[in-house]
Amino acid sequence: MKYLLLIYNCGRPEPTDPAFAEAVARVNAFADECRRRGALVAGDPLPSEHTPTTVSVRDGHTLISDGPFVETHEHLGGYYVLDCRDLDEALELAALCPMAQSGTIEVRPLAHVPQVDNTPVGGGTAG
Amino acid sequence: MLAALARVLGDLELAEEALQDAVALALTRWAGVVPEDPVAWLLTVARNRAIDRLRRARRGRDRQEQAGPGLGPPPVADAALDEEQLVSVGDERLSLVFACCHPALAMEARVALTLQVVVGLTAGQIARVFLVAEPALAQRIVRAKRKIRDAGISLAVPADHLLPERLAGVLAVIYLIFTQGYATRPGAPEHRRLREEAIRLAKLVATLMPDEPEALGLVALLLLHDSRTAARHTPSGEVVLLADQDRTRWDHAEIVEAVGLLDRALRRGEVGPYQLQGAIAALHAQAPSSAGTDWAGIAALYRELLAVAPTPVVALNHAVAVAMTDGPARGLALLDGLDGLERYHLFHAARADLLRRLGRVEESAAAYRRAHELATDPADRRFLSGRLHDLAMPDDLGGSAPTMGG
Numbered sequence: 140m141k142y143l144l145l146i147y148n149c150g151r152p153e154p155t156d157p158a159f160a161e162a163v164a165r166v167n168a169f170a171d172e173c174r175r176r177g178a179l180v181a182g183d184p185l186p187s188e189h190t191p192t193t194v195s196v197r198d199g200h201t202l203i204s205d206g207p208f209v210e211t212h213e214h215l216g217g218y219y220v221l222d223c224r225d226l227d228e229a230l231e232l233a234a235l236c237p238m239a240q241s242g243t244i245e246v247r248p249l250a251h252v253p254q255v256d257n258t259p260v261g262g263g264t265a266g
Numbered sequence: 267m268l269a270a271l272a273r274v275l276g277d278l279e280l281a282e283e284a285l286q287d288a289v290a291l292a293l294t295r296w297a298g299v300v301p302e303d304p305v306a307w308l309l310t311v312a313r314n315r316a317i318d319r320l321r322r323a324r325r326g327r328d329r330q331e332q333a334g335p336g337l338g339p340p341p342v343a344d345a346a347l348d349e350e351q352l353v354s355v356g357d358e359r360l361s362l363v364f365a366c367c368h369p370a371l372a373m374e375a376r377v378a379l380t381l382q383v384v385v386g387l388t389a390g391q392i393a394r395v396f397l398v399a400e401p402a403l404a405q406r407i408v409r410a411k412r413k414i415r416d417a418g419i420s421l422a423v424p425a426d427h428l429l430p431e432r433l434a435g436v437l438a439v440i441y442l443i444f445t446q447g448y449a450t451r452p453g454a455p456e457h458r459r460l461r462e463e464a465i466r467l468a469k470l471v472a473t474l475m476p477d478e479p480e481a482l483g484l485v486a487l488l489l490l491h492d493s494r495t496a497a498r499h500t501p502s503g504e505v506v507l508l509a510d511q512d513r514t515r516w517d518h519a520e521i522v523e524a525v526g527l528l529d530r531a532l533r534r535g536e537v538g539p540y541q542l543q544g545a546i547a548a549l550h551a552q553a554p555s556s557a558g559t560d561w562a563g564i565a566a567l568y569r570e571l572l573a574v575a576p577t578p579v580v581a582l583n584h585a586v587a588v589a590m591t592d593g594p595a596r597g598l599a600l601l602d603g604l605d606g607l608e609r610y611h612l613f614h615a616a617r618a619d620l621l622r623r624l625g626r627v628e629e630s631a632a633a634y635r636r637a638h639e640l641a642t643d644p645a646d647r648r649f650l651s652g653r654l655h656d657l658a659m660p661d662d663l664g665g666s667a668p669t670m671g672g
Contacts, residue, residue, distance in 0.1 A: 140418040142418075146389035219618055221299055223418070223489045224420075225418045225419065226368075226417050226418045226420065227419075227424060227425065227428060230416070231428070232368065248416055248417045248418055250416070
């Protein structure tokens with residue numbers, strides 16, 4: 140079963156920060172553990188909260204707006220998609236994620252919707 | 267039976283529907299002859315009904331699906347429906363308890379789900395004892411079952427490394443069920459039922475997990491609380507303090523059983539909060555009177571309990587026990603050093619009692635008034651206004667433990 144881990148409100152050191160190398164090492168060690176368990180499907184950090192753009196289509200018109208500029212306590216900083224045995228394993232990995240030390244991690248199961256085909260380029264299934 | 271089916275199917279709602287199908291069929295088929303093994307008959311029929319339901323659902327999808335890859339329901343393979351898995355019903359029930367008490371569910375949902383799925387109460391019965399509207403409670407249960415299915419909450423006893431924490435969660439739910447049956451309205455049949463079911467559940471967990479002394483400790487604690495039921499209230503429903511209870515009305519068979527279980531648990535040498543609370547309750551239960559109680563032993567046990575469960579309420583009880591051995595001034599000093607209890611009526615009731623024993627009548631009255639303001643249970647409120655009234659006529663200054671209802 141696949142789970143989406145949404146990482147909120149964790150601080151992230153800049154590459155020039157002396158803490159950067161250690162932070163990267165911890166994140167990589169977490170990814171290694173996920174790979175070792177055969178769980179890692181995808182994962183990426185998201186850039187700062189000033190980069191999102193919102194798109195909606197109403198009555199045939201595409202609306203594009205800058206934002207949303209959510210309150211800082213809801214800042215989405217990255218995600219993982221993990222393939223786990225059950226919720227217990229997903230929660231265990233979420234707790235191992237170094238970002239859980241400073242931020243919070245929302246664990247959401249990916250839904251199986253009959254007939255929906257989201258096969259990614261290359262044939263594997265990410266969701 | 268439900269536990270066995272749910273475990274095999276991974277879906278509580280489906281298991282319930284299938285079992286209902288089987289019972290409906292049994293009502294017509296068994297009119298003349300009951301099968302030799304009715305449980306096996308029901309399980310087999312229910313399992314077949316569940317497979318039918320799954321196949322129907324799958325066929326419906328297949329008709330519209332153009333060979334979409336990797337789709338379909340979570341893997342509930344027919345092959346997983348193994349006869350052997352349906353047999354060990356006791357263990358299945360334990361798995362179900364762990365699923366119902368999963369920390370990914372809200373505490374209210376854990377309690378409601380355990381009572382409905384494991385204990386077998388109806389949504390209406392649960393709604394009545396928890397004083398919530400039945401539709402809201404039913405909705406809570408449905409949502410929790412769907413979360414178990416859709417979020418992949420495992421219907422199995424958790425892996426060893428998760429077990430200590432998860433077992434503590436299960437025991438907390440059982441304790442909460444018991445206290446809901448203990449707190450108010452003495453003698454109401456549904457409250458008695460809650461207490462009995464909590465004790466039965468605790469015994470089930472303790473029996474199926476013999477290496478876990480905390481489960482035994484909880485059984486002992488519940489039995490010891492339960493043993494005082496008849497003495498905790500007057501016939502008209504007024505609160506009787508532990509110190510004033512008629513100890514001959516305690517259930518001594520329950521006390522003997524509890525003390526035996528507690529000894530067995532403590533011999534394992536892994537003390538935890540339920541064993542400590544059980545040991546405290548056992549000292550009370552074995553004392554001939556309030557004055558003849560081993561208060562020093564109780565204070566020492568509360569100190570140990572504070573080390574593993576440092577909550578303000580434990581600190582309050584510790585202070586009360588200290589007041590009984592070292593005098594009210596010592597107890598009051600400890601109480602006045604506590605934070606986080608300003609809105610807890612028993613904190614003010616305990617302060618009031620110690621101030622009264624120190625002869626500080628005005629302050630005592632103020633504390634009783636504050637306790638009365640904060641108390642919500644009518645019997646507690648009546649008790650506190652009685653105490654306040656007695657202060658005006660200081661004819662008894664004898665020391666008594668303020669632990670309300672014991």
